[in-house]
Amino acid sequence: MDNLLMLKYEVILHWIAVVFYILATVFFAYSVSFQKERGIKPAMIITLIGLLFHSCALGIRWWVTGHGPYMMKYEILSSNAWVVIVMFLIVAWRYTKLRPTGVVVVPLSFLMMTIGLFMNPEIKKLPPSLKGIWLVIHVTFNHMAVGALIIALGTSVLYILKEKKGDTDFFRKFPSLKVLDAYSYKFVGFGFIFWSITLVAGAIWANQAWGRYWGWDPIETWSLITWLLYGLYLHSRLFLKWKGKKAAWMLVLCFIVSMMTIYFIPFTIRSLHTAYF
Amino acid sequence: MFIRSRQKTKRFFTSPKTVILLIVITIIACLLGVLIPQVTDKSPLYFEAWREKSPYTFALVEFLQLNRVYTSFWFFILIALVLVTLGYSIYLLVKRNLRQDRGYSAQSTEVFRTGGETVDKIKRIFKKRRYRLTGRGEGETEGEQELVFAKNSIGRWGSVVFHSGIFIIIVSAIVTFSFQKRGFVQIMEGEVFSGRNSDFLVKDLGLFVKTFDAGFKTHLSRFRHTYWDTGAIKSLQSSVVVIKNNKDTEHNVSINSPLDINGVKVYQSSNYGYVLSFLFKESTGEEVMTRFLLDKPDRLGKPAIGRSAFPDTGYMLYMKFYPDITRPSFYPSKPILYLLDAEKGKEVFRGLLMPGQAVKIKKDILQFAAIRNWSGLIFARDIGTNIAYIGFVITIIGMIIMYFFPYKSIRLTMVGDSIISIKGITKRYHAIFGEEVNNIKAELGVGMDG
Numbered sequence: 204m205d206n207l208l209m210l211k212y213e214v215i216l217h218w219i220a221v222v223f224y225i226l227a228t229v230f231f232a233y234s235v236s237f238q239k240e241r242g243i244k245p246a247m248i249i250t251l252i253g254l255l256f257h258s259c260a261l262g263i264r265w266w267v268t269g270h271g272p273y274m275m276k277y278e279i280l281s282s283n284a285w286v287v288i289v290m291f292l293i294v295a296w297r298y299t300k301l302r303p304t305g306v307v308v309v310p311l312s313f314l315m316m317t318i319g320l321f322m323n324p325e326i327k328k329l330p331p332s333l334k335g336i337w338l339v340i341h342v343t344f345n346h347m348a349v350g351a352l353i354i355a356l357g358t359s360v361l362y363i364l365k366e367k368k369g370d371t372d373f374f375r376k377f378p379s380l381k382v383l384d385a386y387s388y389k390f391v392g393f394g395f396i397f398w399s400i401t402l403v404a405g406a407i408w409a410n411q412a413w414g415r416y417w418g419w420d421p422i423e424t425w426s427l428i429t430w431l432l433y434g435l436y437l438h439s440r441l442f443l444k445w446k447g448k449k450a451a452w453m454l455v456l457c458f459i460v461s462m463m464t465i466y467f468i469p470f471t472i473r474s475l476h477t478a479y480f
Numbered sequence: 481m482f483i484r485s486r487q488k489t490k491r492f493f494t495s496p497k498t499v500i501l502l503i504v505i506t507i508i509a510c511l512l513g514v515l516i517p518q519v520t521d522k523s524p525l526y527f528e529a530w531r532e533k534s535p536y537t538f539a540l541v542e543f544l545q546l547n548r549v550y551t552s553f554w555f556f557i558l559i560a561l562v563l564v565t566l567g568y569s570i571y572l573l574v575k576r577n578l579r580q581d582r583g584y585s586a587q588s589t590e591v592f593r594t595g596g597e598t599v600d601k602i603k604r605i606f607k608k609r610r611y612r613l614t615g616r617g618e619g620e621t622e623g624e625q626e627l628v629f630a631k632n633s634i635g636r637w638g639s640v641v642f643h644s645g646i647f648i649i650i651v652s653a654i655v656t657f658s659f660q661k662r663g664f665v666q667i668m669e670g671e672v673f674s675g676r677n678s679d680f681l682v683k684d685l686g687l688f689v690k691t692f693d694a695g696f697k698t699h700l701s702r703f704r705h706t707y708w709d710t711g712a713i714k715s716l717q718s719s720v721v722v723i724k725n726n727k728d729t730e731h732n733v734s735i736n737s738p739l740d741i742n743g744v745k746v747y748q749s750s751n752y753g754y755v756l757s758f759l760f761k762e763s764t765g766e767e768v769m770t771r772f773l774l775d776k777p778d779r780l781g782k783p784a785i786g787r788s789a790f791p792d793t794g795y796m797l798y799m800k801f802y803p804d805i806t807r808p809s810f811y812p813s814k815p816i817l818y819l820l821d822a823e824k825g826k827e828v829f830r831g832l833l834m835p836g837q838a839v840k841i842k843k844d845i846l847q848f849a850a851i852r853n854w855s856g857l858i859f860a861r862d863i864g865t866n867i868a869y870i871g872f873v874i875t876i877i878g879m880i881i882m883y884f885f886p887y888k889s890i891r892l893t894m895v896g897d898s899i900i901s902i903k904g905i906t907k908r909y910h911a912i913f914g915e916e917v918n919n920i921k922a923e924l925g926v927g928m929d930g
Contacts, residue, residue, distance in 0.1 A: 328708035331715050331735040332750065381911035389909050392883035399879055403872040411736050414662065414747040414860045416868055417653070419550050421514050428510045435503045442496030 206267050210326075213267070216260035217281065217320055223253030224288075224313035231306040235364065238373030243302050247295060250309055254288050257316075261285055267326065273342040274327045276470065280319030283346045284312040290350035291357075300378045301386065304357030311353055337408030341401055348397035349465065355390035356458045358383050359451035366448060384447055387454060388440060395433045398461075402426055421472045425464040432457045493568045502562050509558060513549040516541065520548075551657075559650060566647045573640045602627065602892065605923050609916075611890065619893050624900070627892045635887030635907060642878025648871030656864030661685055661692040663859045666773055667700040668755045669852045672723070675859070694744050694859050696724035703855040705752060707810055711780030716748050718855045733857065749856030752776055754784055754801060754812065757850040760793055763843035768792055773854050774801055781808030783818070795841070796822045812851050821846070888913060890920065899924065 227249040234242030261272050261282060272278035291308040294301055362383040365374045377383065405423070410416040417423065436453050439445040445453065492498055517526065527547065531538045545552030603613055606629040615628030663680035667673050675694030677683075685692060699721040706714040717734040722741055733739045739746040753775040760768040770791055774784040783800040790797055798820035803812040821829035821841055829841045838847035886908035893901045902921060906913040 328710060328712050328714065330713050335736045378915075379911065382915060385909040385911040389883070389912070392908070396876070396879045396883055400876060403876060406872070407869070408736075410865060411738065412747075413749075414738065414745060414858045415862075416865060419513060419518070419520070424510050424514045428507055428514075431503055431507045431510070435500065435507070438496070438500055438503060442500060 209263050209267050213260045213263040214320070216256050216263070217316065220253045220257035220260060221313050221316055221320070223249050223256060224309055224316070227253060227305065228310045228313065231303065231309060235303055235306045238368075238371050240373060240376065243305075246305055246309075247292075247302060250288065250305065251292065254285070254292065257281075257285050257288065270329055271339060271342075273338065274329060274333070275325070276322045277319045279342070280315045280322070280466075282342075283349055284315040284319075286343075286346035287312045287315070287350040287353050290347065291354060294354055298386075300376070301354075301358065301361075303361060303377065304354060307357035307360050308353050311356075332412040335408065335411065337404050337411065341404040341408055344397045344400040344404060345465065348394045348401055349461070351390045351394035351397055352458055352461055355387050355394060355454060358387040358390065359454045362387065362451050363448065380447065384450065387451065388437075391433060391436060391454060391457075395430075395437065398426075398430055398433065402430060422464075422469055425468045429457070429461045429464045432460055490568070493565050494572060498565060499569070502558070502565060505558060506562065509549055509555055512546055516546050516549070518547055518549065559654070563647065563650055566643055566650070570640055570643050570647065573643065577636050577640065599627065599894075602924065605920065606890070609920065611888075614889070615891075619895075623895055625894045627894065628889060629892070630887070630889040632885035632887050634881055635885045638878050638880075638882030638885070638887075639907075640878070642875055642882055645871050645873070645875030645878050648874060649868055652864045652867035652871055654864075655867055656862050657686060658688050659686040660862040660864060661689055661860065662862070663692050663694075664749065664751075664856060665859065666751070666854050666856055667698065667718075668771065668773070668854045669700055669703055672697050672699045673857075680859070692859070692861070694741075696722050696741055696744070698722055698746070698857070699728075700855055700857075701730075703752060703853040705776075705810065705853070707780075711808075711810075713750070716750065716752060716855075718748055718857060720746070720857075744859055744861045747858040747860065749858050751856035753854055754803070755852045755854045756786075756799065756801060756817065756848065757852070758790070758797075759838075759847040759849045760790060761845040761847070762793075769849070772797070772799065774799065776810065780810065793844075794823055795828070798822070815851055817848055819848075883908070886913075888916075890917060 227246045230242045230246035230249060233239065234246065264272050264278065264281075268274070268278075272282040287308060291305060291312075295305065361377060362380060365377050365380060365383065368374055378386070405426070406416040409418065409423075436450070436457050439453065440450055517530075519527065527538070541547050545554070549555055606613070609631070611629040611631045612633075613627060614630040614633070615626070617626050618624065619626045662684040663677075664682040665673050665680050673679060675696050675698060677691040677693050680692065683692060700718055701721055702719040704715070704717045704719070708714050715734060717732055719730070719732050720739070722729050722731060722739075724741065731739050733746050733748045735748045735750065738748070753773060755771050755773050757769065757771045760770065762768070768791065772786050772788050774786040777784050783802045786797075786799045786801070788797055788799075789795070800818040802816050802818070803809055804814045805816040806814050815835060817833045819829065819831060819833050820827065823842075829839060829846075831839065833839065833848040835848055835851055838845050886906055888904065888906045890902060890904045892899050893903075902917060904913060904917045
């Protein structure tokens with residue numbers, strides 16, 4: 204089968220996955236908005252089916268391009284959405300009470316995918332500076348950081364919702380406010396580790412490619428700002444006893460900055476990373 | 481007086497507010513660095529234009545060194561403060577960790593009957609949850625027995641390890657800033673680079689470094705550049721001969737695969753291009769040989785462009801070099817040069833030249849002698865890099881210990897077969913730990929018939 208036809212199938216599979224994710228979002232939203240528990244299970248199943256199509260699409264892409272899906276906005280957004288969904292399913296399987304976080308995680312993932320699908324899906328070959336294991340580590344951990352932070356955001360949103368409407372049966376089945384808050388903290392902690400590994404892998408890779416591990420490139424600096432912000436969040440919890448609602452809102456701010464760092468700054472500012480996209 | 485001020489200083493550096501404040505200031509400093517144009521990113525002309533347009537704003541920016549944030553005096557003070565605070569924090573954390581466990585929060589204070597649970601059975605329940613019995617002894621009052629179970633004991637040291645890693649990374653940055661040696665050179669195929677300080681084209685030396693001698697010569701035998709069918713670069717590789725102590729060794733340097741010669745690393749730069757050689761024969765019979773280095777064209781099908789004065793002749797050459805006249809290519813297989821020669825602003829020649837071809841310009845003869853490749857190589861020696869790598873590893877290990885393996889300890893007080901209290905302590909995720917303690921209580925059967 205020729206590559207062009209394969210890529211056509213790949214785009215179709217991507218769109219099918221988007222449709223499933225949208226459907227799952229509807230079920231999650233129905234469940235949380237109308238406080239009906241029966242919507243959660245179908246939402247999980249539909250997300251899983253969407254993931255299967257998504258995996259096939261990414262697999263085809265990988266096969267055709269000859270490299271992992273980490274070049275160009277299209278591939279990065281799609282693979283990031285995939286990692287987020289996989290992480291969410293693992294968390295939802297391990298901690299069943301956190302399944303309603305899907306109301307935040309799944310729509311954000313399909314949003315990423317859809318934005319990617321509207322971007323140029325052309326195949327770009329890897330420039331020599333991007334060949335190597337450190338790129339794979341850098342991108343993979345960055346995706347995992349986004350996944351952990353989106354799940355943390357999900358638990359924070361559940362916290363805010365439960366605090367407002369906590370006296371209903373549906374919300375009573377959620378973990379307690381304190382536990383939700385602790386989960387937010389836990390996932391931010393994981394995100395912080397993954398973000399740090401992203402920074403470190405990027406530094407080692409930069410040193411191999413350009414002979415310096417830090418150059419105050421705008422993307423590098425924004426990445427450091429994000430890392431410091433999460434550090435501030437973690438220290439505020441520890442020292443200033445910022446918990447609950449205050450911590451949840453701070454997490455929302457941190458999340459916005461991290462998304463800006465990953466998806467806005469590299470596309471708008473000229474830097475060493477520009478060649479990558 | 482002195483003791484009081486010393487205590488005050490100590491309190492300042494160990495205060496949580498100071499830590500928070502320093503993180504906030506560092507964030508602001510970084511934001512200034514990305515929002516205000518920096519001297520390292522923009523040309524001097526940009527700053528001249530800025531000075532002319534808004535002299536007062538520019539004067540303020542210059543005074544506060546906001547256009548060179550990361551090398552400004554205040555940024556150094558900030559980094560120094562961060563280092564001192566980190567050092568103090570690490571010291572305090574170590575001191576605290578060396579002490580015995582304190583501050584067990586009561587997860588349960590009621591008297592429970594375990595229904596005849598033996599210590600062995602309790603141990604089994606804890607073992608299943610990967611808790612180890614770390615302490616056993618008499619309780620506070622007579623007849624009481626205490627059992628202490630702990631999990632992830634290493635988790636107590638996570639914060640120390642993490643902060644030590646950050647400390648080392650900052651030290652490495654200071655070492656790099658002070659002692660790094662970096663130099664860029666353009667070497668033509670067949671040419672030998674002496675490795676001497678004066679022969680580098682561009683240098684980036686640390687604060688306390690005056691010169692950079694590589695300590696060996698480098699001969700570029702061949703430079704290979706290959707491309708994908710889209711015109712994007714596929715690979716760049718310089719085949720070099722390193723000449724050290726009259727010994728020649730052959731090596732290949734490519735992007736992401738630097739060469740290490742006794743601590744001096746040689747990196748393949750992404751800068752490269754063509755060298756055009758010209759022979760100028762004056763009417764007097766005197767010959768001048770000159771080379772011009774042109775950068776590789778931005779895109780496939782575009783020419784490599786250059787403009788330069790021809791030394792000792794008064795001529796100015798404007799060059800457009802096409803590597804292949806028959807098709808868009810970066811390989812000089814059928815090259816041609818579009819040349820415009822001017823003297824005192826007046827055109828004296830315009831035309832196409834092939835390699836080997838000569839043209840008469842007034843009474844002189846200019847020959848397009850040869851084409852070769854040039855390769856950009858970066859030579860660097862930085863001991864800070866190794867220190868940074870150690871810091872990276874320690875930081876990541878510290879974080880993993882901190883967040884994946886939080887320290888947990890549970891103290892059971894028993895009288896006979898009855899548990900009279902269960903108290904737990906953890907460093908992180910207290911509410912989740914509370915749930916775990918409740919589950920353990922349920923498993924132990926406490927409270928069931930108490």
